Amino acid sequence: MPISRRDMLTATTGAVSLAALGDLGMAGAANAAAATPDGAAGKAETNERFLARLLGRDKLFWSPNVQPEGYKSLERILATRPIRRGASVRTFPRKEIGPLTYQDQTRTETLDDFMKLEHVAGIIGIRDGVIRLERYGLGLKPTEHWTSMSMVKSITSTIVGCALHDRLVPSLDVEVARYVGVLKGSAYADVTLRQLLTMTSGIQWDENYMNPQADVNLHYEKVIADRQAGGILAHLATLPRAHPPGTYFHYNTGDTFVIGCLLTAAIGGHLADYFSNRIWSRIGTEQDALFLLESDDGQEVAGSSASATLRDYARFGEFILGGGIAGGRQVLPEGWVVEATKPSAPREDPAGGGYGYQWWTSTDGSFAAQGFAGQTLRIHPANKSVIVILSALPSKEFRPVGEASLTRRANFMRALDAMMGHA
Structure with missing residues (x-):
């Protein structure tokens, strides 16, 4: 039976955690053979970047075992820029409701x-x-x-x-x-x-x-x-x-x-x-x-x-x-x-x-x-x-x-x- 794209994604993401991506980068893993998507001459992807790119491409297809960790960790997969907070924090009073x-x-x-x-x-x-x-x-x-x-x-x-x-x-x-x-x-x-x-x-x-x-x-x-x-x-x-x-x-x-x-x-x-x-x-x-x-x-x-x-x-x-x-x-x-x-x-x-x-x-x-x-x-x-x-x-x-x-x-x-x- 042919393996669907979603099945392939589920199998891949189930085996490779976001923590593993970080470990690969920190350990200085070997570069992948493929060139980077931007085509930079002589530049190759690390394993970390390669795996993150594969995860990022299928963000809308993630299975439930990947979604929670991925949704709170996108900066480890995709490029981001900070939106800086200010010096003071607004706090709210609390008055919890009862059972809903x-x-x-x-x-x-x-x-x-x-x-x-x-x-x-x-x-x-x-x-x-x-x-x-x-x-x-x-x-x-x-x-x-x-x-x-x-x-x-x-x-x-x-x-x-x-x-x-x-x-x-x-x-x-x-x-x-x-x-x-x-x-x-x-x-x-x-x-x-x-x-x-x-x-x-x-x-x-x-x-x-x-x-x-x-x-x-x-x-x-x-x-x-x-x-x-x-x-x-x-x-x-x-x-x-x-x-x-x-x-x-x-x-x-x-x-x-x-x-x-x-x-x-x-x-x-x-x-x-x-x-x-x-x-x-x-x-x-x-x-x-x-x-x-x-x-x-x-x-x-x-x-x-x-x-x-x-x-x-x-x-x-x-x-x-x-x-x-x-x-x-x-x-x-x-x-x-x-x-x-x-x-x-x-x-x-x-x-x-x-x-x-x-x-x-x-x-x-x-x-x-x-x-x-x-x-x-x-x-x-x-x-x-x-x-x-x-x-x-x-x-x-x-x-x-x-x-x-x-x-x-x-x-x-x-x-x-x-x-x-x-x-």
Whole structure:
């Protein structure tokens, strides 16, 4: 019987741990025979780099025995740049809620059930500036990073707000080609920043995570793992237009990568440094965070897999809930949070959900940053609440029959929000 790509990955990653990668590098292991992906003459990969590259290429295909360790250790596999914290830490008062239960599909489930069934590494709930719940699982510690996956798209949107406030970008209607020269003459050239933010670029792009040949895997994840500087833009410049810009919502991580390149040009420096200076170092974060890079010391990947601690994600949520005040100073345009988190993309959803500027919106008035494998930062302005859930949800073939539920998370968060309000 032929061995599938996923079976090969599971077998490989089951046998080679991240700790082993570090041991190989520290021991000065022999160089691999193959040249580095960037083609540097006479330069060969160490075993550590070779194995890390293989792991990184298949990040969206990791099996459950790899996900938890990999999600908290991406800096050991891929290129990253620190987002520096500040000198002071914001602490929150605590008032823990009692035992939590919620209803899902006629079943009564508990907090422990939720953490097990949703493969939760960390959950924190804050209401009125008070921590009401904080729990950890899957070996995650409060001081350890966990990948954001696509939650970082909402951070990137917020950096756009900062750039507008600082007049580094004149408006959301600037066209891509003005800032990203590689895309001049491409289908992206006359797409506006607003259209990128709302995922309405109209560019033909395959975001199917389970298809190894999809753009998001072959021309994004693989490029990042191979640390090929300029590789993502080079591919984006070849893509045709599927719809007129601004007319059709299509989720496209490539769009957010372009936002990051546009911002880098407008800012004239690293996104990590700018984000740190304007927000991260001013909101009382405990730890440095990390931006994923396309290549060594290269372009920040604005659309996926930044890393931070559970509490620091919550601090960013509190910053958004507060309307964009960092260190006692307004750093976002007046009304930006309301504008960015209202449904503005032409997205059809039977449940009424919408999409704003890289934020998912809900009919109950909440909005959320969401990422692959169950990463969620959910903010409910009316309830003055922030909930962060970090997870390692396996793909469906690894989940027991009946475990997955499309309604569980929403029901859990509603119950948690209500209970936090009564605490």
